[in-house]
Amino acid sequence: MTLLPWVTGVTGLSLLCWLWLACCQGLFWRTDLRLPPNRPEPVLPQPPAGGTPMPEVAIVVPARDEAAVLPLSLPGLLAQKYPGRARVILVDDHSSDGTAAVARALAEQCPEGLPLTVTTPPALPPGWTGKLWAVRHGVELAGEVEWLLLTDADIAHGPQTLAALVAGAQGPGLCPGSAAERLDLVSQMARLRTETRWERLIVPAFVYFFAQLYPFRWSNRPGSRTAAAAGGCSLVRREALERAGGVAAIRGAVIDDVSLARAVKRTGGRTWLGLAERPEELRVLSVRPYPGLGPLWRMVSRSAYAQLRHSPPLLLGTVIALALIYLVPPVATGAGLLTGDLALLVTGATAWLVMTGTYLPMIRYYDRPAPAALLLPFTALLYLLMTVDSAVQHYRGRGAAWKGRTY
Template sequence: MTTTDWLTWTACASLAAWLWLLLGQGGFWRTDVRLPRRTEPADWPPVAVVVPARDEAAVLPDSLPSLLAQDYPGEARVYLIDDGSTDGTGGLAARLSARHGGLPLTVSSPGEPEPGWTGKLWAVRRGIALAREQTDAEYLLLTDADIAHGPHSLRELVGAARSGGYDLVSQMARLRVVTGWERLIVPAFVYFFSQLYPFRWVNRPGRRTAAAAGGCVLLRADAAERSRIPESIRHAVIDDVSLARAVKRDGGRIWLGLAEQVDSVRPYPRLAELWRMVSRSAYAQLLHSPLLLAGTVVGLAVIYVAPPATFLYGALAGHAAPLLAGGLAWALMTASFLPMLRYYGRSPWDALALPFTAVLYLLMTVDSAVQHYRGRGAAWKGRTYA
């Protein structure tokens, strides 16, 4: 088989893959999955907001006041669980509460995690335990310390959960896209996530697909008890997906979509921070399987790298078949990325960089596997999990 034949077949395989993705992967490329229609309940149920925090003093002034200022008609209380911070996170949270007022705040520390627990879930465990001791909360809002909420965020989450009869309502926070690396990598991060877990499939009761976005998860308290959250997922590195799977597996109704009032304020000024964010859990996503890793590398290469490569080869060498097949595959890939770029307010021209971004994600995934076999997998803020 000649080089031209091989590249032609590769271009055709990529084109077939893109046709399948666009037509058969749950409309993953669409960005219109927002909070479902909701009506305000006659009585607003009590809510406990649990915020696990470890060394978050840099972002807390931009996030915690937004939680304390929630315009919620019912009873709500915030529990910030200081997970062994060394930068004064707990004290800063107390000062911010005294300065801004609003919802009552409790700051607590759970101590070091017991064996078999990740730090975040250990902190969530402490927050839920306090909420059960001190309130009769019907819902638990699990939200990260770097997440800022619009003033009506909690109200709309509870309204959607009550109206739709959902046990779990999660919104993918709008991540920051200020620096060049953020603009290159962040929209693609959400795009790839929705490709793995199409929101429409997640939201369909009859499908096994389950996922949540850990920055913003509203969970019914009785669903948490039924699914033994967080004990049943205490070891999970990808805790949000594991949580959603546990709830859906036990018969709960879940919903996941893109946020309009929930934003991450965490900056990623350099590639290194974004690299760590992705690589710490990428190999865990592949179940630490070398076979799945190899398949992922080949798949990313065929789906994202082959279209521009075969198109350019066909254009330069004057061969129509790879030119046409690769060009059409590239066009479909580019078009599928445009809705996500619009959601993030980015230029459509940024879509042309998607193949390069995919190569970066490929390298991050390989690095995640390398770090795992070196015994440094899933390292985050001074902790490394097996």
Template sequence: MDALTWITAVSLAAWLWLLLGQGFFWRTDVRLPRRTPPGRWPQVAIVVPARDEAGVLPASLPSLLAQDYPGRAEVFLVDDGSTDGTAALARELADRHGGLPLTVTSPGEPEPGWTGKLWAVRHGMALARARTDAAYLLLTDADIAHAPDSLRELVAAAEAGPGLDVVSQMARLRVATFWERLIVPAFVYFFAQLYPFRWCNRPGGRTAAAAGGCVLIRREAAERAGIPAAIRQAVIDDVALARAVRRSGGRIWLGLAERVESVRPYPGLGPLWRMVSRSAYAQLLHNPLLLAGTVAGLAVVYLVPPAAVVAGVVTGAALPAALGAAAWAVMAGTYGPMLRYYRQPLLLAPLLPVTALLYLLMTVDSAVQHHRGRGAAWKGRTYARPEAAPDRSAS
């Protein structure tokens, strides 16, 4: 057997492992657990960090204000240094639509050692503690629209059975343009591959993750885990939050959303590229060896199968072509459920290697931008790697 055949065989073996041994990550049936209405609905504070979000607030904020929640709930929108009139627009929308009480506030520029979003979350949580007796905090992004019963269903899921400390839903991202169709479903697919939802939801499991767009957290669990001070430097703050809660003994749950959606448009490749590349190298702990291993792994797992098929057809080598075709078929088969969840044609499934190549390039670009001093850049801010940031313990 030549080198191509061996490498293709490794790729097929990897796909068989991913199919059966990686927590069935490819299945899309992990939805909100059993929801029995509690006897008494606890008070909830909804914290929305927002930086230059005037373009999406009209489609998202009214959905929060219109929550049909049987208990008391209040919205705290924290304007994180916006320059586009986000705060004024939020107040205008509240005056126009009514609904839940809205407080709009601004914490000023973040202290050293804090990311802007977590500095805003810190301010919103502190204000909620001072003004309410909320038992839960809903941390939701400014581009997330919620169905009217979203909060009610989240709280009911958290209160059911032995109780959950974190209930998080991966919001359904917008898929309308060509690039969104090519890249967005794969973003969730790759996330689930890294953090299989079933593994995250096992009590006492080692895998922990959340989806930052929709995180319901029990207030006492947040205080026990030191949220957000304990994760103040985290670029991938949702995963860091889930890990902190689990380390403190809390129970977490993560699944796909049914009626929670992102309204943020990604009209071209550029915005999608920046969304992925800003945090990809942070995911690899800014480690060049992990970067090299990731690039090699992506190439073997996603790029070798179609390359082997093409090479086998051109050279007449039947074995690598057959192995590559089998690996490619398993790959496409595992991607199919995510495409169905996003209501996209299954004809996109064989194109997953093309999407994987784009993600590989985004990851490399993330490392390059980091070493140029522009890593983790988002909306005018660039963050140092955590160990380079001053150790401030404000909470």
């Protein structure tokens, strides 16, 4: 039995999409971009020759109701082995759970660590997101430092993370004369938790889809229109941030990391984005738990429609594209098996195979078994529903809700 020709035609279109994505979308599926840049294996940063200290850094941590995760993340920041001046500024964004007290107690337990300043910003003004208002307050308090590390309160850092970020930004071999090699923003996509069943299903796809939308190689290329960063770990040169208009330039952004990278790149800055390294010394790990599908659903739907600029036509196009690219191959494969339509079976199975092959590197990065890559269509269906739900919540006035605030 042969199905209608247009069914095979749609499946063929899906296959063509996958061949194009695999070959022409900036090799988004590869997971080899790590710090230091342009090196195939991780190398621990070394102090500069001659005893010259590395540039001064202020680590700014916005925190709102983060008392539960700070014991897992803050000690790692305080214990940074950085051969230069550095300090941590935790901005308590009007928490109700004792976040500030927990941070001070943790600092007392690390007397040999980096100095910690705990501060609270003024009341949130109109037009600002809470996180960016807190970041602005921390940046102002940091003063005339050369570098700012913007990191989230739920990110645990290995002891060499800060040194590796600065070393990567300074250029290969920390050569001060290699101005062309210097960067203005260096960002690492943190390894997210994959301890629960739902985390193992949703999280690798989250990073995979992000890389597909913002191919790291394109983002890292000077002059490219693509720009992206990971908000959990972004080292930015203070001068570059000021040149871009400061934090105020992106004050209302829900997807603040991408907005920051765009602002820096638009004003002539060079950016670099890669995945976090695996060794303990260089880890950048999210410790925020997502015990079930509900929290993961909210994590994605909170900003999905904002990513589409709250545009119904873009939403419709995204739904159609997700269905064509991710759902058609397995459906066509099943239909071909049931009906004996060989052309449909071969076309659908080939598209599914290419899809699975592009997902395998990310599955391996998250230590998942290779057969788990076959589940990407199901995960993509969940993301499609999350995106639609994001639009529904937006029109109900509950879009981009986070820690008691709705933007």
